[in-house]
Amino acid sequence: MTTMTDTSNAARFREFKMPDVGEGLTEAEILKWYVQPGDTVTDGQVVCEVETAKAAVELPIPFDGVVHELRFPEGTTVDVGQVIIAVDVAPGSGDAPAPVAAPAPAPAPAPSAEPEPEAPKGRQPVLVGYGVSESSTKRRARKGMAAIQAELNGHGAASVAAAPAPAASKERPLAKPPVRKLAKDLGIDLATVVPTGKDGIITREDVHAAATPVATPVPAQVQAPAVAVEAPAPVEAGAVVAGARETRIPVKGVRKAIAQAMVGSAFTAPHVTEFVTVDVTRTMKLVAELKEDKDMAGVRVNPLLLIAKALLVAIKRNPGINAAWDEPNQEIVQKHFVNLGIAAATPRGLIVPNIKDAHDLTLPQLAAALGELVATARDGKTSPAAMAGGTVTITNVGVFGVDTGTPILNPGESAILAVGAIKLQPWVHKGKVKPRQVTTLALSFDHRLVDGELGSKVLADVAAILENPKRLITWA
Incomplete structure (x- = not known):
């Protein structure tokens, strides 16, 4: 059962703890945050996806407010009962500390400009599951791969402004969760991928095709993540490095x-x-x-x-x-x-x-x-x-x-x-x-x-x- 406790400002902030998602499981890994500090959330809205020792599930939050703090980054394993997110349930009622983002993971996964998943309409709020009320999250702009690459190479904002940006998609690209994970791992924005599957569904082959370098220019988000020139970039556990004689893959979940x-x-x-x-x-x-x-x-x-x-x-x-x-x-x-x-x-x-x-x-x-x-x-x-x-x-x-x-x-x-x-x-x-x-x-x-x-x-x-x-x- 999910337990919520008020912070020191009981009338202002509420905390959402990692729930027991069933079968006596004691921990879960945060796979993906669907919200960031400053985003507005509503009762029943999915805020993150977690993986237990048995399955991946989506967690809806049981109250309205504005996200104040994410306590853990993606990829962190959290015990049941630990606070994972704090929400300002009375925004605008007075001065409040600045929103706090989750600690940066080590290493951080490539940022994605992919539109956030929407929950099916007409579903009742549930504590654990996959169908809740439609998301009303208001997303703030994130840096794309072009911006990060330009900063790493010292080119500054001018280079970022010159980089072509794909047109914003009005509809969420159709793709199954494993395909979305593959796109995230490869740093691919699904909005830029041309679907070839039935009914316009993006397949694994489409993602791999988007990640393959071609002769014609492609949007920066489609290119594979760049490595910093002036400083060595951290290597994600399990990633394949050119010339490496072995790869270590963490055993979890x-x-x-x-x-x-x-x-x-x-x-x-x-x-x-x-x-x-x-x-x-x-x-x-x-x-x-x-x-x-x-x-x-x-x-x-x-x-x-x-x-x-x-x-x-x-x-x-x-x-x-x-x-x-x-x-x-x-x-x-x-x-x-x-x-x-x-x-x-x-x-x-x-x-x-x-x-x-x-x-x-x-x-x-x-x-x-x-x-x-x-x-x-x-x-x-x-x-x-x-x-x-x-x-x-x-x-x-x-x-x-x-x-x-x-x-x-x-x-x-x-x-x-x-x-x-x-x-x-x-x-x-x-x-x-x-x-x-x-x-x-x-x-x-x-x-x-x-x-x-x-x-x-x-x-x-x-x-x-x-x-x-x-x-x-x-x-x-």
């Missing part, structure tokens, strides 16, 4: 949590992994047929959908696999619901959001839930709640072209199914060698509560369904 969880899981639960290679030709034919089915219109149909449904049916037939180990009480906790986790690779690292009560969903509902889960993960908007409470997970390593792997259990779960690449291979079918669509499945399980027989039955059931998907009807 989601990636740090992943590392800790995987180590804890690997050395706590005794893993057993079993494999089976299966002919999925009929499943692939069914996928093609479902794509043309009017009942599946508007949802994405792919092999993962039927694999997920096959696993849900196998769990129904073998419910003992859907359990957890309670170490303090030395108990096996049998789950009577399935929150199906789907491992997703994102720019921030591996995350495992899950579909709540997946066992109750019809095939079209499951397809819609999978599509929403993947889209949200790719946009970097997966909430901590979406990653909590999983019972069994699927990891589709086949999308990377590998045959299979030995997956590590998601902490607190008893099983994880790895799906390998589906390839055309010679296969004995009806007594003859024919080209068939074949894949390899790998099931890892916690041997404290799942013995070899149970694990084998689950894996065999999944394989049998994928070999003959009619079993989705006869076994369901």
Whole structure:
């Protein structure tokens, strides 16, 4: 719960503390400030984006006023309960100290002239989330790359005035959060990037193209950040330096949590992994047929959908696999619901959001839930709640072209199914060698509560369904 306390001038200033964004997390990194000292803010307006050990979330402020002070720069990890911003809630009522900007980070990221994100209209103010009332922040002009480069080279204001400036964009450029982060890292103003994606969306390729030097002059904001001539510039951690023999990347946020969880899981639960290679030709034919089915219109149909449904049916037939180990009480906790986790690779690292009560969903509902889960993960908007409470997970390593792997259990779960690449291979079918669509499945399980027989039955059931998907009807 967010806590606010008044400063010494109780009638004038209010402080906003880093809230507990859920799941018992104790700290978060400030990724981006959407306001600066002197900006006007309103109740429910998003003021910053933070990254916890599980996801990136946006924080709305719960009162009106003028930003007086930012306590921490972008890139700082802040404990829950620490004050991150002070707001003058009674501006104009008397003399007040000058606004104080956040301490400069070391090193500071390249300034961006990108228009500030706007929250969707019609959303109610929330403490943690992604939809709040529309932003009314009044931004002050910031220095662009041309101004900074001119100052570093000693050319002064004259050179800055002569530098061409891109026309101000009336609308926010369309780009997904990972693309915006890439543009920020490269010092690219999205307003200057020519979009080539569908519906005018800026893609990663567009950003890279804007960052690539060309023969014709380009606005200063599109050029890569310049290095000071008279003094060495600090190198951002993780940045690639020409000629360097190694690069050090800080482990924090989601990636740090992943590392800790995987180590804890690997050395706590005794893993057993079993494999089976299966002919999925009929499943692939069914996928093609479902794509043309009017009942599946508007949802994405792919092999993962039927694999997920096959696993849900196998769990129904073998419910003992859907359990957890309670170490303090030395108990096996049998789950009577399935929150199906789907491992997703994102720019921030591996995350495992899950579909709540997946066992109750019809095939079209499951397809819609999978599509929403993947889209949200790719946009970097997966909430901590979406990653909590999983019972069994699927990891589709086949999308990377590998045959299979030995997956590590998601902490607190008893099983994880790895799906390998589906390839055309010679296969004995009806007594003859024919080209068939074949894949390899790998099931890892916690041997404290799942013995070899149970694990084998689950894996065999999944394989049998994928070999003959009619079993989705006869076994369901």
